[in-house]
Amino acid sequence: VTKSTRPEHQLDNRRSGFAESNHPRPVRTRAPGLGLFMNVVRDVPMLPIIVVVSIVLSFTIDGFMSVGNLQNIMRQLSVILIAVTGQTLVLLIGGIDLSMGATIGLASVCGAFTMHYMDSSLLGLLACLATGSAIGALNGFGVARGGLQPFIMTFGMMLTVRAVAFLMTGGFSVGRLPKALLQTGRMNIAGVPLVFILGVAVALFVGFTLSRTVFGEKIYLTGSNPRAAAFSGIDVQRLKFQVYLIAGATAGAAAFVFMMRLGAATPTAGDQLLLQIIGSVVLGGTSLNGGEGGIIRSCSGAVLVAIIIKSLEILGAQFWDQMIVIGILVALGSALGAWLSRLRTRESKRDDATELLDHLPGATSVRD
Amino acid sequence: MLTHNRQKVSLAALAASLMTLVTAMPARADNLPGAGLSVCLSLDKMQAFREGELKLWRKAAADLGIKLVEQVAGEDAQRQSSQIDTCIAQKVNGIVAIPWDNQAVLQDIERAHAAGIPFVTVDQAPADTSTVDTHIGGNPTSDGLHAGRRLVALVGDKPTTVVDLQGALSAVNGVERDKGFKEAIKNHPNIKIVSEVPTEWHPEPVLGGMENALQKANRYAQVGAPNHVIILSIDGDPQGCGAVKDGWMDAGYATPIGEMTRNSLQAIIDIAKDHKKIADKDRVQLLPGLEYTKANFSTTSDNVWGCAK
Numbered sequence: 001v002t003k004s005t006r007p008e009h010q011l012d013n014r015r016s017g018f019a020e021s022n023h024p025r026p027v028r029t030r031a032p033g034l035g036l037f038m039n040v041v042r043d044v045p046m047l048p049i050i051v052v053v054s055i056v057l058s059f060t061i062d063g064f065m066s067v068g069n070l071q072n073i074m075r076q077l078s079v080i081l082i083a084v085t086g087q088t089l090v091l092l093i094g095g096i097d098l099s100m101g102a103t104i105g106l107a108s109v110c111g112a113f114t115m116h117y118m119d120s121s122l123l124g125l126l127a128c129l130a131t132g133s134a135i136g137a138l139n140g141f142g143v144a145r146g147g148l149q150p151f152i153m154t155f156g157m158m159l160t161v162r163a164v165a166f167l168m169t170g171g172f173s174v175g176r177l178p179k180a181l182l183q184t185g186r187m188n189i190a191g192v193p194l195v196f197i198l199g200v201a202v203a204l205f206v207g208f209t210l211s212r213t214v215f216g217e218k219i220y221l222t223g224s225n226p227r228a229a230a231f232s233g234i235d236v237q238r239l240k241f242q243v244y245l246i247a248g249a250t251a252g253a254a255a256f257v258f259m260m261r262l263g264a265a266t267p268t269a270g271d272q273l274l275l276q277i278i279g280s281v282v283l284g285g286t287s288l289n290g291g292e293g294g295i296i297r298s299c300s301g302a303v304l305v306a307i308i309i310k311s312l313e314i315l316g317a318q319f320w321d322q323m324i325v326i327g328i329l330v331a332l333g334s335a336l337g338a339w340l341s342r343l344r345t346r347e348s349k350r351d352d353a354t355e356l357l358d359h360l361p362g363a364t365s366v367r368d
Numbered sequence: 369m370l371t372h373n374r375q376k377v378s379l380a381a382l383a384a385s386l387m388t389l390v391t392a393m394p395a396r397a398d399n400l401p402g403a404g405l406s407v408c409l410s411l412d413k414m415q416a417f418r419e420g421e422l423k424l425w426r427k428a429a430a431d432l433g434i435k436l437v438e439q440v441a442g443e444d445a446q447r448q449s450s451q452i453d454t455c456i457a458q459k460v461n462g463i464v465a466i467p468w469d470n471q472a473v474l475q476d477i478e479r480a481h482a483a484g485i486p487f488v489t490v491d492q493a494p495a496d497t498s499t500v501d502t503h504i505g506g507n508p509t510s511d512g513l514h515a516g517r518r519l520v521a522l523v524g525d526k527p528t529t530v531v532d533l534q535g536a537l538s539a540v541n542g543v544e545r546d547k548g549f550k551e552a553i554k555n556h557p558n559i560k561i562v563s564e565v566p567t568e569w570h571p572e573p574v575l576g577g578m579e580n581a582l583q584k585a586n587r588y589a590q591v592g593a594p595n596h597v598i599i600l601s602i603d604g605d606p607q608g609c610g611a612v613k614d615g616w617m618d619a620g621y622a623t624p625i626g627e628m629t630r631n632s633l634q635a636i637i638d639i640a641k642d643h644k645k646i647a648d649k650d651r652v653q654l655l656p657g658l659e660y661t662k663a664n665f666s667t668t669s670d671n672v673w674g675c676a677k
Contacts, residue, residue, distance in 0.1 A: 068457040076450045171537035173445075175471030175495050182475065262445055264471030272444035313454045319442040320414075 042344060045285045045336050046300035050307065057311050064311060067191060073310050074196035079104075079258045080302045081199030083277045084284075085206040086136075086250030088298040089243045091281055092210075092223045094290025095143060095150035097244065099135060099157035100251050100277060101270025106165040107131040107255035112174035112265030121181045124259070128252040135161055136248015140241035158274075165267030173266035177259060185260030195261050202253060206246075207295030219243065224291030279326060280305050283333035285340070292341060301333065400433025402637045405462065408437045408455030410448055412468035412492065415569055416605055420673050421466075421491070421625050428630040432637065445469035452476040455485075462486045462636030470495045470540065486639040490632045491625075492540055497652050502635045506623040507654040508544035508602075514659060515545075515600045516552020518619050519559065522598055529562040531578070536568045545602055590615040591662065602657060609674040613665055621657035622672040628655060 040047055058065040083100060090097045110131040115124035135157060142153040187194040210216035222229040222236055230236050251270075259265050284301025286293025305326055312322045398404075409425060411418055422438070429436045437460060441448030445468050455463055456479060463480050465487070467473035473494045480487045489503045497503045519530075532549070535542025546564075553559045567574050582588040582597055589596045592615070601608040604622020611617035631653065638644040660668040669675040 063457065066457065069454075072450060072453040072457065075453070076446070079446065166537065171539075171543075173469045173471040173495075175474065186475075258446070262449055262469070262472040263475040264445070264469055266445060266469050266472070268443070269445070272442065272447065310450070310454065313439070313451055314458070316437065318414075318438070318440050319444075319447060320440075323442075 042340055043294075044296050044300050045340055046283065046297070046304050046333065050300060050304050053304065053307060057307070061311055061314055064314065069310065069314070071188070071191070071193055073306050075193045075261060076310065077302060077306045078193065078195035078199040078261060079254045079273065080276060080280060080306070081196075081299055082202045082250055082254040082257060083273060084280050084298040084302050085203050085295055086247035086254075087277050087281050088286050088293060088295055089206070089210070089219060090150070090247045091286050091288060092219050092290055092293055093240055093243050094223050094226070095240065095244070096154060096278075096288070097136075097139060097247050098151065098154040098274065099139060099161055100154075100247065101272070101274030102158045102161040102165070103132050103135045103248060103251035104255045104258060104270035104273060105265075105267045106135070106161045106168075107252040108258050108265035108269050109165050109168050109174055109267055111252075111256055112177060112259060113168070115177050115181065115259075116174065119178055121178050121184075124177075124181070125256050128256040128259075129249055130252070132248040132250070132252020132255065133245055134248070136245040136251070137241070139248065140244030143244060144237040144240040162267065162271075169267050171267065173264045175264040177263055177265075181260055182263045185263065195257050198257055198260075202250065203295055203299050206250070207299075210295055215242075220291055222290075276302075276305065279330045282337075283330045285333065285337035287337065287341065288334075304329070398433075400431070402429070402432035402434035402633065402641070405433075405637065405640060406435045406437060406458075406460045407633060407636050408439065408452070408458075408460040408463045408465075410439045410441065410452055410455070410463060410465040412441050412448065412466045413443045413569075414440050417569070417603060417623075417625075418466070420605065421629055424626050424629040424673065425464075425633070428626075428633050431630075432633055434633055434637070441468050443468055445472040448473070449476055452480065456480055456483045459483075460485060461640045462488065464488045464490060464632045464636065466491045467494055474499055486636055488632045488635050490628055493652070498648075500651070501639055502632075502646050502651050502653065504628050504631050504635070504653045505655070506541065506625075506628070507656045508541040509548040509551075510654075511602045511621045511623070511657040512545035512548025512550075513552045514548075514657070515602060515619070515621055516549040518600055518659070519549075519598065520553060520556055522618065523559065525558055528559045530559060532561050532564040533574055533578075534564060534566045537566050539569070542566070542569070591618055604657070604660070604672040604674045606674040609660075609669065609672055612660055612662055613669070613675075615662055619659055619661045620672070621659055622668075622674065623657050624655045624671070625673050626671070 037048075063069055083104065087097055087100055107128040111124040111128035114127035115121060118124075139150075139154055139157055142148045142157075143150050146153070185195055189197060210219060218229065218234050218239055221232065222234060222239055226236050229239075254273075255265070255269065258269055280302035281293070281298040282288065282301070283304060284293070284297035284299065286298050286301075308325060308329065309322050312325060317325075407429070409422075411422065414422075418440075426436065428434075437455060437458070439448075439451040439455065441451060448465070448468050449472060452463060452465065453476075463476075463485055465473065465476070467476075467489060470492060471494075473489070474496060477487045477494065477499045486501045489497075489500050489505075491505050493503045493505055494500055519528075530553075532546065534546050537543065550561075553561075565574055579588060587595050587597050599611065599617040600619050600621075601611070601617060602621040602623070604620055608617060608620040608622075612620050635646065639646070658668055658671055660672050
């Protein structure tokens, strides 16, 4: 027989490990070791899987844990880490941004042209961010003010943006970028690729904003229940606009890192990225229905995808084999996420009931 | 390309088609020139033409005793770069690549060279060919030019309209073939391009649509028939080969991929094993396509990859 407590700040398990809610929730009591493990599983479902997979692969694949391979994985992750942060925000408010891949393509082209003619990496970065933000703002306007379905709005935007990128380049990639940019893109700091550090920095910043600010709270509340959010004083339309704008900006940042990594911009840059971005977010456990998920979850999904892809590459599997494995993983990951979500809901209801009993005179609650 | 005049509709298709293959690599003999060498083959994508190339690469590798590590990038520059990184980490003896992105591959070439690994590009040239050990490709401009000249010869002064089925606007080969074709017809005002269709190297739906349209207009006829449509195709794929052989297509221009694939592996052997330095003047090898028609089919078909049994 235990009693529940009501601390001021409890971990809200709808979110990633970043999250700390102001909403009071009952404490779940478990055996200490198992409780910690279960909390990790609930908060970042892919983290234990990443650990187990990495251990298995390090014993089974020659050179998997080599510095060179780990650096390759980190470089591969650099663009994705940035892009998934923006997509996560959009999914958290119950939207979706299908134009993100195309935005990366167009932003990279605009950034490359700017650098090509101005010979300034900084101006190139600004061009990428401006292009991404402009597209994000259009998406946000269409969804928030125009009332368009996010799928339709961003799908239309994807086609348009892709076509514009092709018109600007004639379909060719744009190279001859400033040498300083290419050298920076290849730079390692303490053995860690700089592009990866940039990706992690963006993910940390967005993760912090999501979990530690009122803005983040509003995103979760809007995604969970837009009507309740509106009743509680949140300007839902404005928030949606802001989220799509930020997502566009992250796509612009991803485009810049893409150029740092590859030394070129191409209108097709994002064609293959979109599914990888959405797959990583869903695999990590962020719900497509909004209101549930987080940056760490999405990043963990991206890491798992990158590890699996690289391992299969080393084993000689072709990309279509890799896609099959990733497809199965995404399906299993989302099933796991849904199961954990149901588990949390059940536990939450049980805890609420227990709490109610605790407050009834003379009543006790029996717990497992 | 589809050409149309008052009396006659002409079709010229720049198209590739499907070819399935399964080959097995025979056991390597130690006395073969490439014995002990491991070569990373990085393809930009997989479709009919690449399958044809891959088949010949496997054959050439088996003949030379080379172990091929095959990677397909799936039209993704990032993935191709990552796969090349993996090959470098695996310390292969050479890399042969068909780049998806002719700019992005420059970084890959630089990384491979930094690791002491020779890099050869095939079919699609990098943006700067001086960076690569050697580039071996077809001559798309020349192929397009020949196709255009053939069309000019066939239609003479008759008013003619053309439908141009292009490869892809983002691929050098597609663009250059188109450029060569347009160059050949530019001084012939009677020939007018009325439609340009980028097929993105997936010509089957377009070709199917064109065939249906021609059948409906009663223009689907063999070479020599009064309502025949002139068809010219670049690539030498199995469909093209069959069409020339059976008299449905006027001429094809076969990319010499047998020579290309073998030369690329030989270049790796020369550099990695025999430490030969390829001279600057020989760095780029552009091999013109072979024109094959029904008239010369018996003498040319052996060198057309799509005609191989």
